[in-house]
Amino acid sequence: MSKPFKLNALVIFGIFILGFALDLVAIRLAGFFSWLALVFLFISHFFYFLLIIGLLPHRFNSLIVSLSRLRRWFRLSNLTHPLLLRLSADAPGTFYHSVMVANIAARAAKMIGADSLLCRTASYFHDIGKLKNPQLFIENQPEGEIKPAQSIQEINDLKKHVDEGVKIAQEANLPKEIINLIAQHHGTTFCSYFFKFMKKRKSKRFIEENFRYSGPKPQTKEAAVLMLADSLEARTRVDNGSIKEIVETTFEDKIKDHQLDESSLSPREINKLKYAFIETLEGIRHQRVSYF
Ligand SMILES: [Fe+2]
Numbered sequence: 001m002s003k004p005f006k007l008n009a010l011v012i013f014g015i016f017i018l019g020f021a022l023d024l025v026a027i028r029l030a031g032f033f034s035w036l037a038l039v040f041l042f043i044s045h046f047f048y049f050l051l052i053i054g055l056l057p058h059r060f061n062s063l064i065v066s067l068s069r070l071r072r073w074f075r076l077s078n079l080t081h082p083l084l085l086r087l088s089a090d091a092p093g094t095f096y097h098s099v100m101v102a103n104i105a106a107r108a109a110k111m112i113g114a115d116s117l118l119c120r121t122a123s124y125f126h127d128i129g130k131l132k133n134p135q136l137f138i139e140n141q142p143e144g145e146i147k148p149a150q151s152i153q154e155i156n157d158l159k160k161h162v163d164e165g166v167k168i169a170q171e172a173n174l175p176k177e178i179i180n181l182i183a184q185h186h187g188t189t190f191c192s193y194f195f196k197f198m199k200k201r202k203s204k205r206f207i208e209e210n211f212r213y214s215g216p217k218p219q220t221k222e223a224a225v226l227m228l229a230d231s232l233e234a235r236t237r238v239d240n241g242s243i244k245e246i247v248e249t250t251f252e253d254k255i256k257d258h259q260l261d262e263s264s265l266s267p268r269e270i271n272k273l274k275y276a277f278i279e280t281l282e283g284i285r286h287q288r289v290s291y292f
């Protein structure tokens with residue numbers, strides 16, 4: 001017997017006992033208690049009990065399942081999960097980036113009716129694989145000492161943060177919806193920055209395929225939203241150009257590279273997402289204006 005079903009049966013049985021006891025008190029107070037009345041009362045309550053058991057178990061079941069799911073998700077999304085505390089201490093740049101991605105992704109997901117809470121929560125955890133070697137990632141390097149990856153080995157280590165993230169999430173028993181989004185957040189994206197860098201150095205050991213993440217591509221709307229929010233947060237940080245142009249270019253790149261093909265996003269939803277991203281990112285940039 002499944003846990004929710006057991007709980008479900010217990011709740012219904014509790015209602016039965018409580019109703020029966022209250023009626024008993026009512027009869028007693030009315031002053032016409034008789035054993036025959038008691039038997040009829042028991043039989044009538046037993047039929048109610050059967051009726052509830054017959055009609056409502058699935059409703060109760062799904063209500064209890066959704067309530068416990070909601071509780072679990074709220075716990076994961078309040079930034080006090082041990083993994084997130086570790087991220088904020090050991091990889092503060094990645095932690096800040098993840099919080100920004102969460103805000104951007106959650107708002108966009110809401111706009112197209114996707115699971116906004118899943119997007120927010122998965123965004124917090126999407127780069128936990130960087131915990132393995134935080135200093136390799138520029139967002140965690142001290143200002144003035146920024147050193148992008150320069151060797152094939154370092155680029156492979158960068159790409160590994162996806163698999164490391166999946167491993168860490170599995171060990172921490174995170175929900176599989178989050179693990180899937182961690183696995184898909186870079187899809188099979190091409191690391192063009194590193195490719196161009198190696199090409200300039202005329203390295204003989206570069207093959208285009210080595211500069212791609214191993215995937216899978218986003219399989220759901222939520223995974224696609226996370227991928228886009230992740231790229232946009234990173235791009236708007238280094239590119240001071242127009243937000244509208246950055247959003248258009250990012251979408252164009254992902255679409256041309258077939259990264260959104262398996263996510264089931266419709267053209268209408270893509271337009272809504274662009275609008276949501278532009279609005280949120282322009283709001284964030286505005287907050288960066290110094291009033292001192
Ligand atoms: Fe990442």
Ligand SMILES: [Fe+2]
Pocket residue numbers: 097126127230
């Ligand atoms: Fe990221």
